[in-house]
Amino acid sequence: MNHNFSFISGWIRSGSRLLDLGCGDGSLLADLTSSHNVRGYGLEIDSDSIEKCIARGVNVVEQDLNRGLDNFADNSFDTVVMTQALQAMRYPHLVLDEMLRIGSECIITFPNFGSWRTRAYLAFRGRMPVTKQLAYQWYDTPNIHFFTYSDFEALCQERNINVMHRKFIAEQFPDNLLKNLWPNLFTETAVYHLSR
Amino acid sequence: MASLSLQTPAKSIGLVSPQKVLIDKPLTLACGTVLPTHELVFETYGTLNSDKNNAILICHALSGNHHAAGFYEGDSKPGWWDHYIGPGKAIDSDRFFIVSVNNIGSCFGSTGPTSTNPATGRVWGADFPSLRARDWVESQKLLMEHLAIECWAAVIGGSLGGMQAMRWSLEHPDKLLNAVVIASSMKLSAQNIAFNEIARRAIKSDPNFCDGNYLQQNRAPLHGLALARMIGHVTYLSDEALGKKFGRELASGDFIGSTEDPIEFQIESYLNYQGDKFSSNFDANSYILITKMLDYFDLSREYGNSPVSAFEHAQCNFLLISFSSDWRFSPKRSQEITDALITAGKNVSYTAIESNQGHDAFLLPNDRYQKTLSNYLRRLADQLGAA
Incomplete structure (x- = not known):
């Protein structure tokens, strides 16, 4: 999934220190290491993903994000990244605070639960949405907090988080044409570049 | 040869034999004593390539030795790390x-x-000079020169072996590309030192210890050394592993009273056997010397007690591995090393392997451990263009 977010490399300075929370197979870190010479580390708990990182030479540390990040000092990274994992955190707002404590900037991507497709799924089928983005049943999903683009905007405002960039991703028609017009309804995945 | 193939399991390096070298250069120990020459016994597996860039150093722990893999003629048991060293294994002797x-x-x-x-x-007996982990590193460096190796592809060790790997990265940063630090720590805790002191006291309390001069009197503190090992052995295992292996099973006697045999739990019989086996193979003065070496080890003492300042001197990449049930050097110790390396901006990966085997897990078969080590070293071999 990480390769979808290659455009965020435009928000990363060359040679910067990068921490990727929930780094998966390490492809984003591998790409940014070769393109931007970043000094990158990934945190991950899935053993298969950790093995893939090690096999491709990406720095990976086995650490459960839900158990805190207090082993990382304030401002010890230029950028802290989290792709498609905030909705799986026990306390997303505290994770967000932690990311902005450890990094001067952070980049977050999440599936927008406010998309008309999920709304329609729930409204018309009366069942919890199972979509490409949220491909789990309600009982086995790792995604325990569902939130929308608007919810996230409100959270940033409440916590005085500065939005440096926001980008909306939607691949299907007509969402891809309408996403910037009405983000909360037509965005599948939201991407934020944040700072304090 | 048919009988040989029966006793050496598939993928073993097979028959090996040790070599001995007289290092004819003075070695100044950390305590100030100079060893004008010293002898080293070692084994090698695999072939040094023409670029001489595929050498790996294995560092043993407290009771280990040079016989890490393969079999000696007539032996049924392989070297202590045969699960992980050999052709096609994690530390691949083909590459x-x-x-x-x-x-x-x-x-x-x-x-x-x-x-x-x-x-x-x-x-020498009890007069053998006090040693530090760095003395082992310096002696290994002399062996490296003897073997005409310019730079280790990796220095690998578990427990005290991991301490040597870390010390290598600070003392000779340009002489290794990777340090693999398994079930180790930057320094011993009070609890660690406590267990070591109990072990030393057990040895010294043996009437045959004779202030360490037992060899001169043709005696040996076998009982004390066995006791020391029994204490150590329990700390290398987990409660769960012991429970699974022995439970409350009896080796002899019963609680019904139908036999005259005294009641002995299997764990008692096992520990006594392990203690006696160990004391017939190991030297009590060595045990005291090396447990003290462990106690004295403190990676960052000379770097203002700052692990980050210490690791800033390192140039190699690091792989850290810990085991969940290891309470001798717990995962927390490896996490501390990892945190310091990240802050120092070094390349490091760390995996915390699920295992119920305690500290000893680093010696035992474990799928994930094997995979981690294999993946890491396979990539290294590919980079080096080794075989």
């Missing part, structure tokens, strides 16, 4: 030239308390 050395102060043929002190013509 790497693997050097495993018995360190000075130990008792398997390298210069140590059971050797003769050339200055006096008598056995």
